[in-house]
Amino acid sequence: MNAHVPFPEPSDEDLENAVAELEQYVAGRAPAAPPAPAPTPPADTRRVRELRAEVAEAHALLDLQADAAPLLVDTDRVRRSRKRAAEAARLHALAQDPAARAWQAARVRLVLTVVALTALVGALAWSTTGVHHTLTLGMVERTAAWWGAWAVEPVISAVLLVVVGARAFLAARGRVLRHRHLTVVEYGALGVTLTLNVWPYLPWQVERFDPMQLLAHAVGPLIAVGAVAVLPIIWTAFAELDHGLPTGLAAAPYPALTPASYSGNAAATAPAGDGLTGRLAARARDLIAAGELPADPSANRLRTALGCGMDTAREVRDALRGGAS
Structure with missing residues (x-):
């Protein structure tokens, strides 16, 4: 006959210990749990991105503005001003050079002479019409005498221009041409020209005197008188200018010098x-x-x-x- 060995009933404390050991054994044999994922930061909005870019730009501008190098660079306007100032200084220095002063005086003298001679020729051309009108009063038009009247004033003017040109040229060479015969010819020609221009308009020649007509026909001879009077004076003054040229003889002034x-x-x-x-x-x-x-x-x-x-x-x-x- 089988005998049964009695086992004591486990106590509650033993059961709790056994459960704890079991859980510890299972926990030790269980695979490691994966780490929890890190939280994802929220995405930047458009305003955040724009503000971040603005702040970065401001910092970069402050760094660049602290550098004074751009202030030392000449602008186009400054360079143009420097160039004009340098050119003005060189022109001023050149204007003090004796050769430049002599050239400038010669150029001014040429311009004044051309203007004066142009006025003289124009005045004599206007005078030609007045002389022709006076000489052809009561004359049949287009006859030989009528055509020949056109040549009277040019002939008188040619003699006058010879005297004026000789005076002006010699004055430029330092010699004033004065002679009683030349003065008589010069002012005699101008007097004849003036008389032939204004004769038909004198008070005793017309029924109704018009001073403006008299003045208009006297303009030509008066301008010619002015040009004849001033040209020799102007040329003499230019010839006496001292330009500060170097001293010394350029050539022997006469054969006795070697x-x-x-x-x-x-x-x-x-x-x-x-x-x-x-x-x-x-x-x-x-x-x-x-x-x-x-x-x-x-x-x-x-x-x-x-x-x-x-x-x-x-x-x-x-x-x-x-x-x-």
């Missing part, structure tokens, strides 16, 4: 008395005796007439006045 009698600066090397100054003074006295120079010529006139430098011309002037040995 190249061995002077070098680069005649005023500094020429001896007084019987030397270069003495020979030039003798030549000046001959020109004074011939009427080509005034009794007391200026240094400019002597420089032009003798072809010497200004310093030498001053020595010759002093020698003529008895101020040099």
